[in-house]
Amino acid sequence: MNKPLRTKHLSKSARRKLETPVLSPVEKLKVEASRAFVEADYQRARELTTQALMFEPNNATLHAEVASSFMQEKKYELALKHLMGALKLEPTNPTWLSAIGTILFLMDKLSDAVGFFEAVYQLDPENAMNVSRLVQSQMNLCDWAVYQDQKNKLRILDNDPANGDPFTTLLYVDDGAFQKKRAVMKTKKKAAISDRKVACKFDRSPVAGRKIRIGYFSCDFFNHATMFLMARHFELHDRGKFEIYIYDYSAQPDNVMRQRVLTSADCYRQIENMKDEDVAELARADGLDIAIDLKGYTKHARPAIFGFRAAPVQISYLGYPGTTGMPTMDYFLADPVTVPKEGRRHFSEKILYMPNCYQVNDNSRAHPEEKPTRADMGLPEDAVVFCSFNNHNKVTPAEFDIWMDLLKDVDNSVLWFLAAADVVRANILKEAEARGVPADRIVFAGRCSTPDHVARLPLADIFLDTFACNAHTTASEMLWSGVPVVTKPGEQFAARVAASIVTAVGCPELIAETDEEYRALALRLATQPEERQALREKLKANIPTTPLYDTEQYVRDFEALMAKAIQRYDDGLKPDHLSLAEGKV
DSSP states (O other): OOOOOOOTTSOHHHHHHHHSOOOOHHHHHHHHHHHHHHTTOHHHHHHHHHHHHHHOTTOHHHHHHHHHHHHHTTOHHHHHHHHHHHHHHSTTOHHHHHHHHHHHHHTTOHHHHHHHHHHHHHHOTTOHHHHHHHHHHHHHTTOOTTHHHHHHHHGGGGTSTTSSOHHHHHHHOOOHHHHHHHHHHHHHHOGGGSSTTOOOOOOOOOSTTSOEEEEEEESOOSSSHHHHHHHHHHHTSOTTTEEEEEEEOOOOOOOHHHHHHHTTOSEEEEOTTSOHHHHHHHHHHTTOSEEEESOTTSTTOOTHHHHTOSSSEEEEOSSOSSOOOOTTOOEEEEOTTTSOGGGGGGOSSEEEEOSSOSOOOOTTOOOOSSOOOTTTTTOOTTSEEEEEOSOGGGOOHHHHHHHHHHHHHSTTEEEEEEOOSHHHHHHHHHHHHHTTOOGGGEEEEOOOOHHHHHHHGGGOSEEEOOSSSOOSHHHHHHHHTTOOEEBOOOSSGGGTHHHHHHHHTTOGGGBOSSHHHHHHHHHHHHHOHHHHHHHHHHHHHHTTTSGGGOHHHHHHHHHHHHHHHHHHHHTTOOOOOBOSSSSOO
């Protein structure tokens, strides 16, 4: 008769080994695949999961895990194929439906994505991430058939603010407290972007008597809107006082903007295939004093890098118009218009105040020599041209109602609307006709190269801004082209950007405080050509003399703020609101 195995005399580790159940071959494969995935070895994870599928071909989760490995490598077509395999096995599984919708969303197949997100909503109406994607897809299509219902759906995120894309509500809901709540809860849920894994060892000495080392982190170091603003910024850094490091996680080909950035940098790091924690470790080894995130929660952002502490001072700048909610993000760069004192409560970061507009602009940018005519763009020669060149996903019925009223009030006027996709154009025409405006009063502009886009801007008479998320780069480009920008500031940062921009170019008269004032201002400009012409002449005179396009002074002010922030750290003081003025901010 076998006696029971006595284990009391064994060590704890030996007892654990004996007590651990023996895994079957397929379970071993699953465990090893999971470990490989965590270690970001996605090819190995995929190979092991594929082997496991040979044992369990009808295991939908395994098909989805193969898809997930392709997703991490941005191989969306292959990921979609394997998720469809999972869905075939489990046709009503909301996880697979939502994942397919997300892939289609990332592939810009928005009409297809909406169907999958709607299916998930019917199965699980409280799924916050799915609601976020559903509303974002519908708004990207200008599908406002159930606009109030969409706004109500976004409020589901109040119950689960950690899920969903923070950028989604920022585009459509002007509520600074809501945005902060979502961002803070998201970081608390995501351990990698919380303060639970912060490394505190920095390979650096105090900055006194040496250059300050700044690292910029982005995937937009190419012909991207951010670089059209920033290229001159890099070129004008005082290389006697600052060392500039570039941390690039894009896969874009070489181009003019990338070259301008690279020739302005002391060190370039390609970090696309590095893990977030390793990037932070590299930055610390590089001895960064200041790490600047140019992405926030925009597409392809990597906030976890800053959760692992890339530098003793970390700053959110330019790319994302709202708080990150991250305890490890020390500062947010703004100005007194975008973040007045009462707006600070909507930020987890302390505010670095630029004396004028927070937005940098490239004053070396030349006006295009070849300019199209209105006929080239399909615009009536003698019409009043209202213009909406914001990304169409910023447009809501709140603005559109006013725009259609303007078209009805101003004879011989058109709305020049930026939209390339046929489905978006069809939806806009449907909305216009529902408001009593015929289709021939809307003229669509397609996508084109940045030089061609800037060349056509002067053909507009009046730019009509959006509310919850204003024009940013577009606003400064319109003003640079001599076109007045009519804007109405709101509460959150994103809703106050254009007000800051027009103030910095010396045209605060373009700011309306209410919907009624916005409509009245646009109507007055549309019906008084002499006032429009006077504004064009004023802009032409102000561009070389006002702060908005004084890139040299902007960079000096920016550098002075950077020096203040790092000196405060070296003095052993916690981050606080800072400006270039003396005394309490």
